[in-house]
Amino acid sequence: MPPFKLSRLTLLILVASLPVELLADDTLTQDTAPSTAGAMDDEQGAQFDPIFLSQTQRGNIDLTRFEHGASVLPGIYKADISINGLLVGNENIQFTEQPDRSVQPCLTRDMLKSIDFNYDKLPASFNDALKSDQTCFPLKALLPQAQSEFDSGLQQLNITVPQLYMNNTARGYVSPALWDKGVPAGILGYSINGNTQRSRGQTSNSAFGGINSGLNVGGWYLRHNGSYNWQENYGGHYESLNTYVQRDIPAIMGRVIVGESNTQGQVFDTLAYRGVELLSEDRMLPSSQRGYAPTVRGIARTNARVTIRQNGRVINEVNVPPGAFEINDLYPTGYGGTLDVTVTEADGSIQNFSVPFASVANLLRPGSHRYNLVAGKLRDNNLSKDYALYQATYQRGMSNLITSYGGLQASQNYYSLQLGSALSTAIGAFSADVSHARTHLNSEPTNRMSGESYQLGYSKFLPETKSSLSIAAYRFSTSGYMDFQTAVRAQDAEANGLSIKNIRRPKSRFNVTVSQGLPDRWGQIYVTGYTQDYWNYGNSDLQYQMGYSNSYKMVTYNLTAGRSRNGVGAMENNVLFSLSVPLGRQDRSNVPQLTASLNRNSNGQSGQQVGVSGSAGEDSRYSYGVTGTNYNQGIGSSMALNGQFRSPVSNMTAGYSTGRNYQSASAGLSGTLLAYQGGLVMTPYSGDTFAIVEAKGAAGAKVGNYSGLRVDRWGHAAVPYLNPYELNEIIIDPKGLPYDVELQSTSQKVAPYAGAVVHLKYNTQQGYPLLITTTLSDGGPVPFGASVFDSKGNNVGTVGQMGQIYARVENERDQLSVKWGQDGAQQCSVSYLMPPQPKGKRMESLMRFASVCQG
Structure with missing residues (x-):
């Protein structure tokens, strides 16, 4: 059991509970009490008369060790070590009894080295002691100004050292010595969707399966991401998105990746490659020193399937109910590159749009940097062969105002060089860069095309005015400029006897994302837009969306207007008004929501939707929705039903919709399986960095704040979404455990590597x-x-x-x-x-x- 801790408050409670006859005894008065009774002195500690604790003549308890504050019995205890409030380790700590009968922690040489001392400021006796043959050092003897307190309830040793003797560390700093590589483990994250629809007498079935799998051995993490698409009458096709091995290198705050992956897109646009990459990892920095996947919004008319692609590859696919949808949990695939979104309705109709993806003002703190080196081959299914890809980028914070960056891309008969800077000002962050590219082409009179591309960017974040991330970027390219992907497609077309005139060469591009809160409860507005035209193509790409949202009492309402160019070059406008109101008191859980919307586009199509959605059950593990829709132009009325159940092992979804001349049904299953030496653990959540909780006998105990996440009958649970290189506190709630099971501790902290599966054992008695x-x-x-x-x-x-x-x-x-x-x-x-x-x-x-x- 945890060591016994006696506080002064406890003693006061004891005195207050003694019989009145004893309290009236003259021995308790100041004049007749022993001179040491109740005295409190910071140097000598507090001394107590044992008569307060014993009313018998059988002898008194020896309380001398408690006269120096809360104490423990001599021995070895496993505990966290905190220095000035910063956790630096978890070790077996030996507590020894000193000549004055106090019990003090005795730290090993390795424990002392884990403390970020400023050795130039420490007294000479400190450094001399470390050079001796002594194996255990009472900190008080080495540094009298230091204070230590052991919290037996938290099993934590709190050490306070004057700041004079410490190096300055940034807020959120976690020592790399605390980073946990995890245990050998296998990971299988899955997302499976099946759809069947019948329209005008024709039935079609389809299925989608996505996996995020991995194998961790030591510090090496193997990852494979892929998707399987199957359609009736066409068969199935499996596509590998990424297969690579990664290993972190803390000494350079970076990581090496070998295999199939994507470049980061911080200077050049994201490219899929097969090869080797060495890159920096910002998350290894303290959270206070860190310098974006976008949110995909759209409107579904029925129970629809939303497919998101980047560079022609499916990176996510989900089923959504009728109405406005928002997908904000994409796996990051770089900092730049347009996302292509396809919405397939239950009646078979399809709408397509794009979401610009860029972060333009790459400001860094002074002295910090990012780097990226790639050597390999471009992965592009539209090319007849693989083309070499060599890339090097570097960004560095030169001062509080300026960040400079640049990069080089090269391949067979192609190179591109970019230089730029970002500037921080009182009115926002600006960036400007210029790229020069040369492409060797046999069809050109000079056997080459060369040109420049100029880009200006702006970004501003104003929390005091409720502004969200605001980005505006404009790029102009001369007629001879080609980016890497355009150049290799032109070379590939030549190699196959095709004309390069069909390869679109961008001329100018503008994208903007702004979100602004209005004063005096007037709500919030947002604007997102993207346009691009070409040197050798008449029509331009165009898409923008404007929105306004606000609330009045319990009613929340939104107005969205969008305009885009469809696949045949015609412009389409779309307007949506929606509102939502809770059907009950907001201070209660599982309150249903009533939603209603009006939608109209430039083709004269208009419709109305009314729905009710909500959650139910413990931890809101059940969710449901029912929606009624009516559209003109012969579409008619339809109804959609949706449900979700988050079980302890998997997340299950189902949907059904019916309307004029069609019926559609879908079902889905998602979650993650983790295998390690202690067994197999299943969780309804997906992720990449997990903690496996092991608490034998604690079946049913709730873990963390995740819906449906509890310790299973075998004493395991898998906690998702850990923040890499940061301290994550994993808490087990003992409420509901049987009386014959007691948790020795209910909380542990861990700082995992990105992609690690850490093992946390909670001892039970x-x-x-x-x-x-x-x-x-x-x-x-x-x-x-x-x-x-x-x-x-x-x-x-x-x-x-x-x-x-x-x-x-x-x-x-x-x-x-x-x-x-x-x-x-x-x-x-x-x-x-x-x-x-x-x-x-x-x-x-x-x-x-x-x-x-x-x-």
């Missing part, structure tokens, strides 16, 4: 809990603070106030020994016999009884 009210044979109470041992010599409890013993025992029948000193007169024993306990049943109550402690 199983046994019968007893509350025994006991007295000595002469009727007096057993002394407070006495230790209780079972017949095997295990310390199973402590005597509390009024002779009450709380103990957790292994046997249904035993004899307990109570000791408050070494003398035979300072010991007694108490026997207990429990009623027979049903096998296989949880103990739902505390066993209470009274007994005499025989001396």
Whole structure:
């Protein structure tokens, strides 16, 4: 059990609970009390008269070690080590008794080295002691100004060192020594969707399966992401998105990747490659020193399937109910590159649009940098062969105002060089860069095309005016400029005898994303837009969306207007008005929401939707929705039903919709399987960095704040979404556990590597809990603070106030020994016999009884 901790508050409570006759005794007055009783001195500690704790003549408890504040018994305890509030490690710490009877932590040389001391400021005696043969050092003897306090409840040693002797560390700093590579483990994240639809007498079935799998061995993490698409009458096709091995290199705050992956897109646009990449990892920096996948919004008319592609590859596919949808949980695939979105309605109709993806003002803190080196081949299914890809980029914060960056891309008969800077000003962050590219082409008179591309960017974030991320970027390219992907497509067309005139060469491009809160509860507006025209193509790409949202009392409403160019070059406009209101008090859980919307586009198509959605059950693990829709132009009325259940092992979804001349049904399953040496763990959540919680006997205990996440019958749970290189606190809620199971600790902190599967073991103590009210044979109470041992010599409890013993025992029948000193007169024993306990049943109550402690 945790070491016993006696606080001064406890002693005051004890005094307040003593009989009035004793409180009236002259021994408690200031004039007659011993000079040391109740005295508090920072140097000598507090001294207490043992008469307050013992009303018998059998002897008093030795309290000298408690005179120096809360203390523990000498021994070794596993605990967290905190320095000035910053966690630096978790170690087995030896506590030794000092000549003054105080018990102090004794730190090893390695523990001291984990503390970020400024050795130039430490006294010479400190450094001399570390050079000696001594293996254990009482910190107080090395550095008298340091203070230490052991919190036995949290199992944490809190050390305070004057800042003079410490190096300055950034807020959020976690020492790389605390980063956890995790245990060998296999990961299989899955997302499976099946759809069937019948329209005008024709039935078609389709299915989609996406996997995010991996294998962790030591510091090497293998990852494979892929998707399988199947359509009736066409068959199935599996596409590999990424397959690579990665390993972190903390010494350079970076990572090496070998295999198939995507470039970061911080200077050049994101490209899919097969090869080797060495890149920096910003998340290894403290959270206070870190310098974006976008949100995909759209409107679905029925139960629809939304497919998101980047560079022609499917990176996500989900089923959405009718109405406005928002997808904000994309896996990052770089910092630049347009996302192509396809919405397939239940009746078979399709709408397409694009989402610009760029972060333009790459400002860094002074002295910090990012780097990226790639050597490999371009992955593009539209090319007849693989083309070499060599890329190097570098960004560095030159001062508080300026960040400079540049990069080089090269391949067969192609190179591109870019230089630029970002500037921080009071009115926002600006960036400007210029790129020069040369492409060797046989069809050109000079056998080459060369040109420049100029880009201006602007970004501003104003939390005081409720502004969100605001980005505006404009790029102009001369007629001879080609970016990497355009150049290799032109070369590939030549190699296959095709004209390069069909390869579109961008001329200018503009994209903007602005979100602005309005004052005085006037709501919020946002604008997103993208346009691009070409040197050798008449029509331009165009898409923009404007929105306004606000709320009045419990009603939330939104107005969205969008304009885009469709696949045949015609312009389309779309307007949507929607509102939402809770059907009940907002301070209650699982309150349903009523939604209604009006939608109209430039083709004269208009419609109305009304729906109710909500959640139910413990932890809101069930969710549901029903929507009714009516559209003109012969579409007619339709109805859609949706449901979701987040079980402890998987997340299940289902949907059904019916309308004029069509019916559609879908079902989905998602989650993650984790395999490690302790077994197989299933979770309804997806992710890449997990913690496996092991708490034997704690089945049913809730873990963290995730819906449906509980310890399974085998004592396991998988916690998702850990923040890499940061301290994540994993808490087990013991509420609802049977009385015969006790968690030794309910909270642990861990800082995993990105992609790691860490193993956190929560020790449990199983046994019968007893509350025994006991007295000595002469009727007096057993002394407070006495230790209780079972017949095997295990310390199973402590005597509390009024002779009450709380103990957790292994046997249904035993004899307990109570000791408050070494003398035979300072010991007694108490026997207990429990009623027979049903096998296989949880103990739902505390066993209470009274007994005499025989001396």
